[in-house]
Every structure is written in structure tokens, then in C-alpha cells.
Amino acid sequence: MTLRDYDAERLAAFTKDINAKYDELKARNLTLDLTRGKPSAEQLDFSNAILALPGVDDYHAADGTDCRNYGGLTGIKDIRALWAEALGLPVDNVIAGDASSLNIMFDLISFAFMFGTNDSERPWRDEPKVKWLCPVPGYDRHFSITELFGFEMLHVPMTDDGPDMAVVKELVKDPAVKGMWTVPIFGNPTGVTFSEATCKELAAMDTAAPDFRIIWDNAYAIHTLTDEFPVVYNVLELSAAAGHPNRFWFMSSTSKITHAGSGVSFFASSTANLDWYASYANIRGIGPNKINQLAHAKYFQDVAGLKALMQKHAGSLAPKFERVLTILEERLGDYGVATWTKPKGGYFISLDVVDGTASRVVELAKEAGIALTAAGSSYPLKQDPNDRNIRLAPSLPPVSELEIAMDGVATCVLKAAAEKAAAS
């Protein structure tokens, strides 16, 4: 029997009980934060050795480049080769940048907007309308970029295999649809990994726009919570084989591997796409920070070193995810008021509460001193049409705080559900 089926008397009793629990929660005057997918201090400590790298006498790349001087737009081969091997891509199609792959994604869209892509008939700013596919729920910072450029953002529902391909294939018949956001492995916030079939369909499908681009933001490609690493499908190869060699802008970074915000970003794509990017990036600047790239190459040493580090992260993160899932099950499992994802990697759990109550849950939590990502954040324009989705980010707080926070969130979910049931 779920909360929705309670009769008035039982609902009143439940409400009295949950209100008392909520008052106790508020009385604790908590200050807890589940908002952003930041690594914890424990995770950051894993990579403290990099803070003294590359070291005072060690500034040459393997090919002899003095990394202290200007030059080299593509980044140094030392780190490009390591990353290409880790992701199963050809090194010539992988370039290394500064810390943020988000910066590169912004620039790609901005260059396409101002000047057009290598396959565009005209700059996107001269198109009467640009539309963009947004699998939902998705990553808020992606949607903020396409919002800024005034693109019309079209929702695509997420399934357990990735975006609903029937919807995608219908929408790309419109030539105004120029691209699509994706987080193909351990997605933000669902934790969903696109199936091989989905990857192949995205690579092979026909699109009306000749300059259709998929931003393949592989931010969590090796961010497992288990002993298994996911398969990273080579979408560059798949799309080239299907006759769409320039379809994917493949992004990656070390931000949640070494230190967030001072890592190395990567952009992988066809040679034509990389040349197009370089034609503008070369005017924007003289090249990325090679010293930081060298420090990373020396720190990882090889792909085995990289994977060993990711296992340490899993060791730190997996218990937190387990505690969150256990508390959700224990506190909410009996009431039919919420569903949630059970990811095997990444940084997020996606929690769906009773329709129309997500913003109320976030409000209640805030009043009790628990900061949650704003309701709607996982949707374009921050508008969740069902007011249903909440993104939980378990990584930052220590387990003891996380338990208190999640127990509090569960109380808020139940209280909001009870309020909704009473009103209907």
C-alpha cells in the first residue's frame, strides 16, 4: 500500500509523524551540502604527489620539447598518447588542452555560432533558428551554454540504454536541429551508460542538417564504482564507417581524476574537425599549459597507473553511493513516493519524487540546512515539466554527514508527498 492509497485518517497520522520528524531535523541546525559533483578531500589527497610535479629538473616532453616555452596547440604527445590508449582512440585524433573540457565545448559552439562548422553552409548565427537535442534529465552546465546562444532546446527522454532513439531519429529530420548534448557513460545525473546499439544508431542515423554535431561529453568514461571499467565505444570510427566522420565532438578530462579544476582536458574528433577547431583556437591563443600536461603524464605513468587511481576513487565513492541507496530504500521504499537510479559509476544519483513536489522537497531541505541542487536544474531552462527530478551528489561530504543529509532528504520527500496527497 503506497502513500497515495492511504485513507484520510492514515494520511493524517502519517503527516503528524513526518512533521514531527521534520521539526526534529530543523532543530538540528544542520549545514550540509549535496549540490555539486565535487570530489571529496579524501579523493583529492590521492593525487597530492602531482602538486610537486613535473619537478625542478624535469621539463622536457618525450619528444624533447621544452614544456616551459610557448608553442604546441595540440598539447604534448606524452599525455595525448596515454589518454588515447585509455579511451581506445587514435592519438592523432586526440588533442590535450587546459583544465576544462567545458571551456572547449563552449568554444566549439561559439566558433560554430560565429563562423560555422567545417560542414556548415553558413554560421549558425545566420540560421533562422537553431534547435538542440537535450536528453533529460541532463547536465545543467550543458544546458546553460545552449540557452545562452538562444538555441531551442528539445527534450529527449532518457531510457536505460541512453536517449530514446525513436524520438532522436524523428527530431533530426528537422534541418534546424544542429546538435545534441550527451554524457554517454555514467551520465549526469542518471548514471545511465549508452548501450552499444544506441552508440551505433547515433553514429549511423541520417540527419537533415549536414553540420549536425553530437557533443560526446565522456566526463565519466573511467569513473567506475565497481571493479569493472565500462567499454568506451569508438564513436569516431563508428561514425566514419557510417559516412558521418565529423559527427562527434568527443570530450574528456582529468578533472575528477586528479584535482578538479587544475587538470587536463581532451578533445577527440576527426582530422577535419580538429583542423577546423585549430583554425580558430590558434588565433585565440598560443597553446595550452604543457607543464601541467607533463605533470599529469609523469603522475599517471601509464594506463595501468590511471586505472589504479580510479580504483582508489571507487573505494572512496562506492560506500557513499551504497549508503545513499540504502537510506533511500529504508526510508522511502515502502511508500511508492520516489524512484531513483542505482549507478555503477559517475557522480550522481537521480531521484524522482512525487510529481509536483521536487521544488517543495528542495525548499524543505534548504530550511533544514541541507543544500540540494535546485529543482529543475537537470532540465533546459531549469524547468522540469513534472517538477519531479532531484540530482543527488554524494561525493563531497564524509559518510557520517552524508547519512544525516540523506535521512533528512528522505524526511523532506515524505513530507512533501504527504502535503501533496492531502491537497489532492
Add this chain to the structure above:
Amino acid sequence: MTLRDYDAERLAAFTKDINAKYDELKARNLTLDLTRGKPSAEQLDFSNAILALPGVDDYHAADGTDCRNYGGLTGIKDIRALWAEALGLPVDNVIAGDASSLNIMFDLISFAFMFGTNDSERPWRDEPKVKWLCPVPGYDRHFSITELFGFEMLHVPMTDDGPDMAVVKELVKDPAVKGMWTVPIFGNPTGVTFSEATCKELAAMDTAAPDFRIIWDNAYAIHTLTDEFPVVYNVLELSAAAGHPNRFWFMSSTSKITHAGSGVSFFASSTANLDWYASYANIRGIGPNKINQLAHAKYFQDVAGLKALMQKHAGSLAPKFERVLTILEERLGDYGVATWTKPKGGYFISLDVVDGTASRVVELAKEAGIALTAAGSSYPLKQDPNDRNIRLAPSLPPVSELEIAMDGVATCVLKAAAEKAAAS
């Protein structure tokens, strides 16, 4: 008596002699490079200590920020405060970024182009025409940016006090003139430092465009070749006092102070301008590399530490500049075929040869294995209307190579001048 005044017989003798010298030069099969303003290995060595900073247990900013994690768009106060003090600016108006100030300059123009500045009536892309003032000779990478955006670049002659202000004040009466490139201290390539009067006039002058911006690229503000540091005029204050608080986009970086390409950039401006920039930069990314900023703050320690480092650079660079100037004087002084600047700081000497021969000099040097910056590089669209200017960059080669290269360049200047004289 200058070459131009030689009679036919004397010119023929001179030509025979210089041709023989040039043939000797070619026979040496040199491979020398005077193209870019790169620091030498000796200069880079000064700062090798930074390659092990901030150090494994030392990752907190002075305010307690864990620099390893995400966040902080303005950069950390540790380095912002040091830089603000070095340049005489208020710390709240100075933000610190990643390695490249050129990146920020590109983004400022790109944001203005796509969205308009905080004082614009409309995005610059919607203006019928955008014009831009380019003091010449100037920095080739500046001009490449405004070329990319399709701005009409208007030449402004440089004087010993900076750009010719009579020309500037006339041109800014046109509302299509939206901005101006400058390198106000030890300019690229002239070495000229704008006088106080020029700074005040630039701050105070009326412009037809309400959103007129001066990119104040103070790349060499403390890059002295002597014991004296130049005065850095606070143009933010001057322009605010004159009623134009948002006029200046003030840029700086450590690129030729620590290690080129892995330093810290700075952007100083009015609060309104910084807020406008942040409104887009915050969507472009999550903030700059704080670990690198912390490493720089720890390395410099304070402004005295910074200035001591700049004196080491002067100790390395000044003898190179002196050798170049001596060779130019010894080889060319008697013939009236060239003039050159004698900078007290910066990275360049600007050499003016006989009109119509700069590209021939560069061609002759190339054939003799001496790479010079392409003729015309210091002008918009790489077109020097007089084919006169050559930028010399003495910093990179060791003195022994520099002497050989400069002697070779002098030979090429004389040979080209003789060819020109014979043809006229």
C-alpha cells in the same frame, strides 16, 4: 654620404662587395631564428623552482580555499593581491585566469561580438560595420583576432609617446569605431612606452561609440632592460575620473616572467566590466587553474620577489639588445638605409629598412638560413603599406648565435638597399 647618394660606379663597387659578403653568409648554411619573442632557456631556468610548487602538502590559499577543488571564477586572492600591488591597481578590480591573457582578449571581443558589451546598444555582430584602431607597427596576434571578426582595421601611426593622438581623436568621432589595440609599455615591436599625457588623453577623450573599449595589453609592464621600472599609469582610475569608467580592458600575465605558456593571466577592469565578463565566462567554465596560481604566489612571495626576478631577466636580455644595437650601428650606421628603435624594455627591436625592401630582406635572410618574422607581420592583414618594417626578437638565441644572425641581417639589409638603389 648615404647609399642613395652614391654614383653608379660607387654603387657597383658596393654591390659587388655586399654580394660577396652575402655569398659567404649563405655558404655558412646557418639555421638561426629571430622570429618570436620567446624567452631563452637561460631565462626559463630562473624559475625552475616553480616546477615543484605548490608542493605536496601546500594546497590552501591564504583564505583557506582548497585550491585542488572546483570553484572561484575570479582566481585566488593570493596572486590577485600581489599583481594588483605590482601594477598599482585595486585588488577587487583584478581577476586572475589561466595561462594566456590573449585567450581573455579573444573572449572579450567574442562576447562583445555575440552578445554586446555592458554599454552596447546591440551585439557588435549586428552593427553594419565595426572598425578598430590599430597603432602600427603593432602585435601580429592582436591584428589576427580583429581580422577574424571582420573588423575594419584603421592604422594609427606610432610616435615616441604612443599612438598619434590627433589621429586617434579624429577617428573615434566615427561611431563604428568600437575599440583599439594597445601595448602601452615597451610596446611590441617598437618598445615605445605611452607617455602620461597619452594615457590621460586616451582616458579622457570623447568617443562617438558609447561602448568604445581600449585593450590595454600591458604584457611588458615590468619587463625592464635597465635598473628602472616604468610607471604603470592607473588608467582605470583616470578613465573613471573622466567619466568613462568602462573604457579599459587591462591585461597582464606572467608568461615572460615565469614560464611562457604555463603562467597566470590577469584581467583588470571596472566592476561593471568584470561583472559583464563573468556573466559569460561563468557559463564557459567553472574557473581557472587555482593550483597554478598558488604555485606562482608561493614562488614570487611578494612584489620584491617579483621585481628581483625581473632584474635577472634584464641581466640576461640587456646584453643581447646591446649587441643587436651595436651591430646595427656598426654595419648600417653609415649608409642611411635603416633606422631602429632602442628600447629600454620589452622583447623587440623595430627595424625600418629602405621602403619597398623589407620583404626582400626577409627573403634574403631566409635563403641564408636566418628566420625573421615575415615582413608586414606588424601590420593589420600583414600588409605594411611601405614594405619597410621588420620586427627583431633578440631574446631566444644565445649571444654568439645572435651576433651571427644580426650580422647576416645587416648584410641582407644592405644588399636589398643596393638592389633598390640600382633599380631606381
